Amino acid sequence: MDLAGLSVGWYLALSVALFAIGGIGLLVRRNPLVMFMCVELMLNAVNVAFVALGAGLNDVGGQLAVFFVLVVAATEVVIGLALVVAINRRRSGATADDVSLLKG
Amino acid sequence: MAELVFLVAALIILVGAVGVVASRNPVHAALFLVQTLVGVAVLFVLNDAHFLAAVQVVVYAGAIVILFLFVIMLLGVDKAEELRIEPIFGQRPLAAVVGAALAALLGTVVIGGADVLTGLRRAGGDRALDGDTTDIERLGRVLFSEYAFAVEITAALLTVAVVGAVVLTRRASHSDGSTPVDA
Numbered sequence: 001m002d003l004a005g006l007s008v009g010w011y012l013a014l015s016v017a018l019f020a021i022g023g024i025g026l027l028v029r030r031n032p033l034v035m036f037m038c039v040e041l042m043l044n045a046v047n048v049a050f051v052a053l054g055a056g057l058n059d060v061g062g063q064l065a066v067f068f069v070l071v072v073a074a075t076e077v078v079i080g081l082a083l084v085v086a087i088n089r090r091r092s093g094a095t096a097d098d099v100s101l102l103k104g
Numbered sequence: 105m106a107e108l109v110f111l112v113a114a115l116i117i118l119v120g121a122v123g124v125v126a127s128r129n130p131v132h133a134a135l136f137l138v139q140t141l142v143g144v145a146v147l148f149v150l151n152d153a154h155f156l157a158a159v160q161v162v163v164y165a166g167a168i169v170i171l172f173l174f175v176i177m178l179l180g181v182d183k184a185e186e187l188r189i190e191p192i193f194g195q196r197p198l199a200a201v202v203g204a205a206l207a208a209l210l211g212t213v214v215i216g217g218a219d220v221l222t223g224l225r226r227a228g229g230d231r232a233l234d235g236d237t238t239d240i241e242r243l244g245r246v247l248f249s250e251y252a253f254a255v256e257i258t259a260a261l262l263t264v265a266v267v268g269a270v271v272l273t274r275r276a277s278h279s280d281g282s283t284p285v286d287a
Contacts, residue, residue, distance in 0.1 A: 009215050011147070014114045016210045018121055018140075024203035025125035028196055033176060037124050037137045040168070044144050047160075049214070055151040060231045060242050063153050064251060067243065070156075070163055071258050075265035077168050081175045082272035088179045097192075 011052030018045035030095040032084050036077065043073050109150055117143035134172045141165040152233065155240040 022041030029035050047066045054062015091098060116139060123136030141164045148157035231246055233239070247255060 010110060010114075012214045013211065014117065014147075016207055016214060017118060019210060020203045020207035021118070021121040021125060023206050024199050025121075027199035027202060028125065031130055033130050033172060034124070034133050037133055037172065040137060040164075041121050041124060041140060044141065044164075048144055048147055051148055051151045051153050051156065055153075055233065058233045060233060060239075060246050063156055063239065063243055064246060066153070066156050067159075067247070068254065068258065070159060071262065074163060074168060075261055077171060078265045078269045079272070081171060082269040085175060085179065086272045092179075 008052050008056040012049055015045045015049040015052070018042075018048065030097055032087075032096055033081075035096060036080050036084075039076070040073065043069055106150060109146065113143045113146040113150070116140070116146070130176050131173065134169055134176065137172070138165050138169050141169070153239060155243055 019042050022038045022045060025038035025041065026035055029038065047069055050062040050065045050069070052062075054060065054065075087099075091101075120136045120138075120140030120143060124133045124140065127133045127136060141160060145157040145160040145165070148154075148160060231242075233242070235242065237245075
């Protein structure tokens with residue numbers, strides 16, 4: 001692999017920026033669907049770091065971790081969207097703030 | 105060349121990420137998410153992870169974002185959210201501060217430690233990336249030997265997720281007078 005001048009640090013910097021943007025979005029947005037998308041951004045930031053470090057270490061382990069992250073992200077989206085659908089059936093247009101109604 | 109590809113992909117990724125956070129319409133956010141995911145796939149190709157790039161496009165940009173769009177359309181929540189009002193006072197500035205602090209912390213720790221990490225060891229045998237096997241063959245060999253148990257657990261996880269989604273979203277059927285399941 002020829003990456004002269006393009007060290008792992010660049011990938012990690014991009015990964016950190018993407019993770020922070022996703023985190024800010026998760027804190028700011030109130031639409032649960034958009035919050036899920038921000039979680040996907042954060043997961044992808046970690047995936048970038050995994051693949052870059054795996055390439056740096058010459059180890060397939062980074063790609064394996066990304067594989068498992070992909071699977072867990074898929075299950076997370078399925079369950080999360082099912083929850084969103086179930087909540088919206090009861091209370092249309094619910095935002096994340098309305099989850100406080102769940103407390104007794 | 106690699107630097108140029110990286111810079112363009114990074115620009116695509118970051119613009120898409122900001123778009124996800126800042127767009128008022130959830131459908132637009134989903135489309136910006138596709139942009140980011142495709143940019144990440146480009147970075148995977150750049151790192152010789154061709155199989156993961158394909159999976160990224162097919163599973164993430166294909167299946168997961170389509171699932172998001174399905175739910176957006178199903179719930180009819182595609183009307184734009186008013187982003188200017190702030191229901192919790194000081195939420196935005198605090199979120200920005202927390203985000204900047206997170207970036208600074210991760211930046212110093214991860215980037216500072218990158219040289220240590222990459223100089224740690226070089227893998228050999230099946231795990232080495234510079235062998236003459238393709239990346240999908242290498243991934244398959246390690247996945248079904250060293251990580252076979254994790255693959256089994258993953259299969260169980262996927263099954264549980266499918267069953268859970270069905271249980272969560274099905275409507276209660278009171279017609280047959282059976283158990284009044286209230287989903």
